[in-house]
Amino acid sequence: MSAGSQDGEGRQWEWGADEDFVVGGLPPEAMGGIRAVLRGLVDLAELRMDAGHDYDEQNPRELRTFATERLVLWYQKFEHRKRIYVVRVNWLG
Numbered sequence: 001m002s003a004g005s006q007d008g009e010g011r012q013w014e015w016g017a018d019e020d021f022v023v024g025g026l027p028p029e030a031m032g033g034i035r036a037v038l039r040g041l042v043d044l045a046e047l048r049m050d051a052g053h054d055y056d057e058q059n060p061r062e063l064r065t066f067a068t069e070r071l072v073l074w075y076q077k078f079e080h081r082k083r084i085y086v087v088r089v090n091w092l093g
Helices: 019-023 028-046
Strands: 012-015 064-067 071-078 083-091
Touching: 012 019, 012 028, 019 028, 019 083, 028 071, 028 083
Parallel strands: 012 083
Antiparallel strands: 064 071, 071 083
């Protein structure tokens, strides 16, 4: 897993597999949007809040989704690791 945003001792996000596998070939416009969403997810995780759909408090490691007009992002959040792992991204731009 390759490192994404690093915030010292705080939360981080990482690609759940190789970056090329998750977002390879996407245009710079898409990558800017993806990184903005990930910064927001990290900020929400710092506040112990969740975004996206499919969140189930009974099984908090399940795959979650976050969608905008042009982006669908699947991720997992591991509280004990202080990590968000990006599993898949679809760009509809």
